Amino acid sequence: MKIIRKTSPYLRRPNANATRMMRDVTVALLPVIGLAIYKYQMAAVMIIGVSILGMMATEYIFYQVQDMLNGDKFKLKNKNYSLYNFSTITSALIYSLTLPDGTPWFVVLVGAIAGMFFGKLIFGGLGQNIFNPAAVGRAFIVVAYGTFMTFSVDTVAGSTALGVLNDNPFSADLLSNFALIDLFTGIGIPGSIGEISAIAILIGGLYLTFRTSFEVRIPLTYILTVFGLATVVAIYKDLGIWYPVFHVLSGGLLFGAVFMATDPVTSPITKPSRIYFGFALGVLTFFIRVFGGLPEGVLFSILIMNMFVPTFDYFKWSNSRFTKKSMFIFTIIILLTILLTLVGVYYVG
Amino acid sequence: MDFASLGAAIIFAMLINNVILMQFLGICPFLGVSKRTSSAIGMSGAVLFVMVIASMAAYLIYYYILVPYNIEYLQIIVFILVIASLVQLVEMVLKKFSKPLYKSLGIYLPLITTNCAILGVAQGNIISDFPSTMSVGAGFVLASVTALGTGLGFGLIMFAFSSIREKLESSNVPESWKGVPISLVVAGLMSIAFIGLVGIV
Numbered sequence: 003m004k005i006i007r008k009t010s011p012y013l014r015r016p017n018a019n020a021t022r023m024m025r026d027v028t029v030a031l032l033p034v035i036g037l038a039i040y041k042y043q044m045a046a047v048m049i050i051g052v053s054i055l056g057m058m059a060t061e062y063i064f065y066q067v068q069d070m071l072n073g074d075k076f077k078l079k080n081k082n083y084s085l086y087n088f089s090t091i092t093s094a095l096i097y098s099l100t101l102p103d104g105t106p107w108f109v110v111l112v113g114a115i116a117g118m119f120f121g122k123l124i125f126g127g128l129g130q131n132i133f134n135p136a137a138v139g140r141a142f143i144v145v146a147y148g149t150f151m152t153f154s155v156d157t158v159a160g161s162t163a164l165g166v167l168n169d170n171p172f173s174a175d176l177l178s179n180f181a182l183i184d185l186f187t188g189i190g191i192p193g194s195i196g197e198i199s200a201i202a203i204l205i206g207g208l209y210l211t212f213r214t215s216f217e218v219r220i221p222l223t224y225i226l227t228v229f230g231l232a233t234v235v236a237i238y239k240d241l242g243i244w245y246p247v248f249h250v251l252s253g254g255l256l257f258g259a260v261f262m263a264t265d266p267v268t269s270p271i272t273k274p275s276r277i278y279f280g281f282a283l284g285v286l287t288f289f290i291r292v293f294g295g296l297p298e299g300v301l302f303s304i305l306i307m308n309m310f311v312p313t314f315d316y317f318k319w320s321n322s323r324f325t326k327k328s329m330f331i332f333t334i335i336i337l338l339t340i341l342l343t344l345v346g347v348y349y350v351g
Numbered sequence: 352m353d354f355a356s357l358g359a360a361i362i363f364a365m366l367i368n369n370v371i372l373m374q375f376l377g378i379c380p381f382l383g384v385s386k387r388t389s390s391a392i393g394m395s396g397a398v399l400f401v402m403v404i405a406s407m408a409a410y411l412i413y414y415y416i417l418v419p420y421n422i423e424y425l426q427i428i429v430f431i432l433v434i435a436s437l438v439q440l441v442e443m444v445l446k447k448f449s450k451p452l453y454k455s456l457g458i459y460l461p462l463i464t465t466n467c468a469i470l471g472v473a474q475g476n477i478i479s480d481f482p483s484t485m486s487v488g489a490g491f492v493l494a495s496v497t498a499l500g501t502g503l504g505f506g507l508i509m510f511a512f513s514s515i516r517e518k519l520e521s522s523n524v525p526e527s528w529k530g531v532p533i534s535l536v537v538a539g540l541m542s543i544a545f546i547g548l549v550g551i552v
Contacts, residue, residue: 068525120536126523132515133540141543295550302547309541312514316388345355 020128023266024088026215030206031095031261037188037202038195042103046195052107053098056114057090057135064123089128093118096261097136099196100254100301102151105143109150113143133308134268140301164253164297182244185251197254207260220269220280221259225250227284231343235292238344255287258300263307270314272322278332279314283307285339293346357496362551364500370468371508372538372545377468381509382534383459390455391513395506397441397460399499402469405434406498407491409473414487430473435464472501512538 038046069076097117101110117139125131143151184191188199197203210216232246239245250256263269263283270279283303290299314320321328370376377398384394409430417423442460445453453460463469476494485493515537524533 120540124525124528124533124536125519126525130522130524132518132537133544138540138543141547145543145546289551290547293551294548296547299547302544305540305544306547309515309544310511312518313511316514342358345358349355349359 020089021087023215024092026210026213027092027261028088028095030209031092031099031196033202033205034099034196034199034257035095037199038099041188041198042195045103048107049101049103049105049110049195050095050098052110053101053114053139054091054094056111057094057097057118060115060118061090061123064119087128090118093122093135097139100136100140100194100257100262102193103195105151109143109147112147113139116142129267131267132311133305134262134265137262137301137304137308141305144301164291182247182251185248194254194257197257200251200256203256203260207256210260210264217264217266217269217276219273219276220263220283223277223280224259224263224283224287225255227281228255228288231284231288231340234340234343235347238347249288249291253291253298254300258287258304259283262300262304268308268311270311270320272315272320274322274324274328275314275320279307279311281332281336282310288343289346293350357492360493360496361500361503364497365504365507366545367548367551369504369508369545370471370501371505372542374471376471377466377505379462380459380466381512381538382531383462384456385509385513385516385534387455388510388513388517390452391509392506393445393449393452394456394459395502395509397445397456398463398466398468398505399502401434401437401441401463402472402502402505403495403498405430405437405469406473406476407495408433408437410476410491410494413477414490426474426477427470430470431464434469434473438464468501468505472498508541512541 035046035050038050066076094114097114098110101113117135117137120142121133121135121138122128122131186200188202191198207216207221211218229246229250232249233243236242236245259280263280270276286303286306287299290296290302296302364370368374371378371381380394380398385391409426412429412433413423413426417426417429438461441463442453445456445460476490476497512534516534519533519537528536
């Protein structure tokens with residue numbers, strides 16, 4: 003007997019289904035796409051177009067070949083083909099918007115194919131994947147073609163905001179190159195094509211929140227964790243309030259928190275688990291940024307935590323509400339994390 | 352030698368230089384015993400125990416027996432002997448106290464003897480550069496802490512991987528990718544994800 007288990011996204015309300023959710027995410031991405039095209043023009047159009055075409059072609063060919071191997075007749079339309087519920091387009095848009103503007107087209111194409119194939123199709127299609135397809139594609143090309151992914155930097159700054167942060171994590175010089183208002187609007191700073199503007203991402207996030215197509219706990223906990231840890235460091239190093247704000251606005255944190263971490267397939271099922279998930283994402287991102295060798299930690303922390311989602315959902319401790327015991331353990335973990343951060347900052351200097 | 356460097360050694364061995372995903376040691380139990388979460392936990396416990404005791408014993412034997420008699424070239428044979436006798440001990444204890452776990456581990460329990468992760472940690476403690484710069488006592492503490500971190504990292508990844516495999520068992524994977532192939536793809540993606548942690552500590 004063949005059992006097909008329905009995995010998340012679950013049907014919670016009559017009008018909440020995968021198509022509506024994915025269409026909402028696509029709509030929420032429109033301001034980000036608009037700003038990316040306004041700022042980078044042909045480069046952004048090329049990256050977005052190549053990744054959409056690459057992902058859709060991969061999926062189309064995969065299902066046609068699968069049908070051929072099963073001995074079915076050739077049909078132009080295939081019901082497995084998830085173009086019709088917007089999920090492929092959503093993945094492709096999210097993937098392309100995390101890329102730097104100087105990425106050559108073949109790198110974009112390789113990442114799109116790898117992300118679609120290894121991230122989603124061989125797990126059985128929509129709703130069955132372990133890792134976020136967009137994050138898989140992005141990580142694949144970071145590892146394989148890292149040197150091709152260049153930012154067209156301005157001559158003033160010479161590097162992206164997080165590149166500067168990675169070289170010298172606790173310096174007040176950061177503000178002289180990157181004003182907070184520039185990081186907020188995204189005009190005039192280098193960065194990945196969709197991650198530069200905080201305000202466009204926040205508009206998308208608010209839209210998703212009002213349409214309830216979106217698990218708001220994960221991005222809130224994620225951003226608050228990074229903000230909190232950066233505040234602890236700022237108090238310890240006597241840096242002022244701009245430091246946590248800088249951490250939240252720079253890099254892909256907002257984009258990753260709103261659009262990548264909230265993927266309903268690759269996030270935990272229960273509400274407390276989602277809060278722990280967001281917390282762990284924030285801690286990993288902050289540690290990779292401040293202590294790690296890579297400038298940006300959002301992508302890898304999302305991949306690492308995707309890997310632990312079945313662990314969060316493990317039946318022995320996954321609980322649909324907060325208990326006294328879990329609150330107690332969670333508080334201790336938060337305190338330990340703060341302690342670990344302070345010890346790390348003390349030794350890094 | 353202070354607590355911070357010991358903690359850093361644990362975190363480094365557990366997450367950043369993870370034995371499975373970064374050093375590619377111990378792949379045999381990683382793929383073999385990870386079908387069920389319960390047997391993965393049992394296996395991780397057994398590996399953790401053997402790893403810590405074997406690293407401590409190997410470190411002491413190396414510095415108090417092999418070095419004074421100038422027979423360091425025997426280290427691999429001696430270490431394997433130590434590991435094999437410890438595995439026998441674990442096997443006897445499990446057979447007496449937990450028959451189901453003993454059955455579910457099956458052939459993989461005696462195979463801990465040849466688990467390269469354990470020999471790798473014992474060997475790595477000796478060939479890495481820290482013993483030459485510190486006293487035997489401090490090196491011993493660092494070696495056992497490294498073994499503890501490595502064992503914990505092994506257990507963490509085993510547990511995560513086995514819960515992923517339990518989830519995959521009920522998902523709609525294409526016929527040709529079912530079973531081991533999809534597990535290998537997942538392991539590769541996990542390994543890519545852990546590259547992000549390089550450089551911390």
